[in-house]
Amino acid sequence: MSDQTVQVLITEEQNPEEGRGGGSIWGDAFRTLRRRPEVIIAALVALFFLVVALFPKLFTSQDPQHCDIADSGIPPQGFGGAHPFGTDITGCDMLAGVVYGARPSLLLAFIVVGLSVLIGVTLGTLAGFYLGWVDTIISRAVEVFLVIPLLLAALLLLSLFHGAETSGVLGSILQPALVLTLFGWMGYTRYVRANVLETKNLDYVVAARVLGASDLRIMVRHVLPNAIGTVTALVPTAIAGVIGTEAVLAFLGIGVRPPAVSWGILISNGSERFAAGSQYLLLFPLGCLVLTVLAFVILGDALRDALDPKLK
Amino acid sequence: MPDGSEGDVLLQVDDLVKYYPVRRGVVFKRTVGQVRAVDGVSLTLRRGQTLGLVGESGSGKSTLAKLLVGVEAPTSGRILVEGVDVSGMKRAERRRLRRTIQLIFQDPYTSLNPRMSVGEIVGEAFAIHPDAAPKGARTKAVRELLDLVGLNPDHLNRYPHQFSGGQRQRIGIARALAVKPRILICDEPVSALDVSIQGQVINLLEKLQDELGLAYLFIAHDLSVVRHIADQVAVMYLGRTAETGTDVQVFEQTRHPYSRALMSAVPLPDPTLRDTRRPIVLEGEVPSPAAPPSGCRFHTRCWLAPIVAGREGGDGTGVPSVCSTVQPELEQQEASGHLAACHFAADVTSEAVGHD
Incomplete structure (x- = not known):
């Protein structure tokens, strides 16, 4: 046996733990995820659509706004033709629409879910931790917002502000984003509150209190990391849900507004022409939505499992 | 057992009372009764001594422990730490006091945050009390603490689930010792452990008492453990003290x-x-x-x-x-x-x- 092999063996013997569980929780989670092929595929799909949303020019040279009525209703020509995904009834290029529609759709989803989680986690933690009147106010607010039907409220609010002047991608999604956030935070609040109630009386929380930790430290360092598990699992499904709801709002004519394109608008337009023989107008944007949603669902499930120390 | 002078008294509890209200009603909660968890308990704990507290489940032992470490506020009565009444103290003052009294938990599986590494768990005391160890010396201090309780200091980056019950209990002890307390309240520290491990943890506690001059309030079900470790024994029944004295007095007379x-x-x-x-x-x-x-x-x-x-x-x-x-x-x-x-x-x- 050469000296080098011996050296390697000795090193392995000295650090038998390095490979499994020496690092942080996130490091461990990453190692677990790396070994699952469906996670890698889902990550690649999600990454692909993120790149599409960030750099649409890489994928199409057409302008989605530039529609030539002379080219109306061209079926998909495959890559190589002028309109790989075909054109819609007004002659707009489908590929450009799908590519440029990714940004408003994904941006809307991330803004809505991000804000909802932020509000929900904050309020849920406060309600569960302090109970008393804080909990009474927050819990009653949750119930009030839960009993208002989302579509009814969205219709009312969005038609109220329909005339407001907007500009840019952010401007065109701002109103639906605010309305969807307004009716999106309650679920997280409830989950987090229930988990905080369960976690806050555990011995390690008492131990931190005995050490003299402040309420903020106890919440941030001890209660939240152990109470937030269900929320990390909800986030990907929520992203999917927001894109879906955005499609519904667009279908009703109150979502992301034309001339901006979004997957929701494309789906809504495409479904009108579905029976008329132009199925591709619906299938391309719908396929993108389904792929994105599936990718986030798989990622979310895998992440939740990998971050749970009890499943190791 | 000779009576120590007053200066030796670390912890004195006078007629401590804790009632929990029993409330009924959905919107308007009215108090319909009181659970008398601790009802007039007096104790004295001297420097370097161990006071064993025994009694059935529901006799108020654990409530007493929570009152002493300041997690619960007493209904009435006084808690004197080194002659200073702490029961009516404000938050900031109590924070300083908490460095004097620390708690060892019964269940080593719920007393450690599963998402924090051992180094973070033990070192948290230094983050809360920055004056306990200078910033650069914290890792060294944590390693010393782990060494003190008989753990491998190199296991700093491991997580609680990678340790056995006895090792976890040692981590809990190291966490309590980080703030250099003078009193340790041990709330049934060995009853969740295997019998062979119980002995190791008891011996560790005794060693730490000798080295650091700690005073223990040792709450236990197991009378043989109490007899082994305690100098003074108090027997509790339904929130009141039934009998107290030295271990020989209580156990033999x-x-x-x-x-x-x-x-x-x-x-x-x-x-x-x-x-x-x-x-x-x-x-x-x-x-x-x-x-x-x-x-x-x-x-x-x-x-x-x-x-x-x-x-x-x-x-x-x-x-x-x-x-x-x-x-x-x-x-x-x-x-x-x-x-x-x-x-x-x-x-x-x-x-x-x-x-x-």
């Missing part, structure tokens, strides 16, 4: 029928002795602390009461009337420092223990 019953339940390793001492079996459950019995709290289950009542020709209830009407105070027994709360304390030892 028992003056309270409840303590006597507890002692007789200790398994004897010698089979010949086992035949001569029949255990006293207490009947029924511990009464509800929301509605404690009148007079002596133990009279509903007392094995001595029928004997005394028979001798004195009571009113036929099987309990002397004084027991069911007058609450006995802790009274001085023959030996100094030995207190028992029983109207017929003198009869406890004279009566045959194996009486049917």
Whole structure:
């Protein structure tokens, strides 16, 4: 046996733990995820659509706004033709629409879910931790917002502000984003509150209190990391849900507004022409939505499992 | 046991009371009763000493521990730490006090945050009290603490789930020691552990007491463990102290029928002795602390009461009337420092223990 092999063996013997569980929780989670092929595929799909949303020019040279009525209703020509995904009834290029529609759709989803989680986690933690009147106010607010039907409220609010002047991608999604956030935070609040109630009386929380930790430290360092598990699992499904709801709002004519394109608008337009023989107008944007949603669902499930120390 | 001077008293508890309100109602909560978890307990803990606290489940031991570390606020009574009353203190002052008293938990599986590494768990004390260790020396201090409790300092980056129950308990001890406390409240620190591991943890606690001069309030179910580690023993029943004294006084010159019953339940390793001492079996459950019995709290289950009542020709209830009407105070027994709360304390030892 050469000296080098011996050296390697000795090193392995000295650090038998390095490979499994020496690092942080996130490091461990990453190692677990790396070994699952469906996670890698889902990550690649999600990454692909993120790149599409960030750099649409890489994928199409057409302008989605530039529609030539002379080219109306061209079926998909495959890559190589002028309109790989075909054109819609007004002659707009489908590929450009799908590519440029990714940004408003994904941006809307991330803004809505991000804000909802932020509000929900904050309020849920406060309600569960302090109970008393804080909990009474927050819990009653949750119930009030839960009993208002989302579509009814969205219709009312969005038609109220329909005339407001907007500009840019952010401007065109701002109103639906605010309305969807307004009716999106309650679920997280409830989950987090229930988990905080369960976690806050555990011995390690008492131990931190005995050490003299402040309420903020106890919440941030001890209660939240152990109470937030269900929320990390909800986030990907929520992203999917927001894109879906955005499609519904667009279908009703109150979502992301034309001339901006979004997957929701494309789906809504495409479904009108579905029976008329132009199925591709619906299938391309719908396929993108389904792929994105599936990718986030798989990622979310895998992440939740990998971050749970009890499943190791 | 010689009485130490006043300066030696680290912790003094005077007539401590904790009632939990029982509330009913959905919107308007009204108080319909009180659970008397701790109802007038007095204790004295001296530097470097161990006070064993024993009693059945529901006797208020753990509530007492929570009161002492400041997690719960007492209803009334005083807690004096080194002569300073801390029961009415404000938050900031209590934070400083908390460095004096620390808590060891019963269950090593719930007492460590599963998402923090050992280094973070033990080092958290330094983040909360920045003056406990200078910033650059914190990792070194954590390693020293791990070494002190018999863990490998290189396991700093591991997570609690990678340790056994005994090792986890050592991590809990290291966390408590980080703030250099003078008093450790051990709330049944070994009852969740394997018997062979129990011995190791007890020995570690004794070693730490010798090295650091710690005082322990040792709460336990296991009387043999208490007898092994404690200098002073207090027996609690339904939120009150039944008997207190040195370990020899309480274990061998028992003056309270409840303590006597507890002692007789200790398994004897010698089979010949086992035949001569029949255990006293207490009947029924511990009464509800929301509605404690009148007079002596133990009279509903007392094995001595029928004997005394028979001798004195009571009113036929099987309990002397004084027991069911007058609450006995802790009274001085023959030996100094030995207190028992029983109207017929003198009869406890004279009566045959194996009486049917």
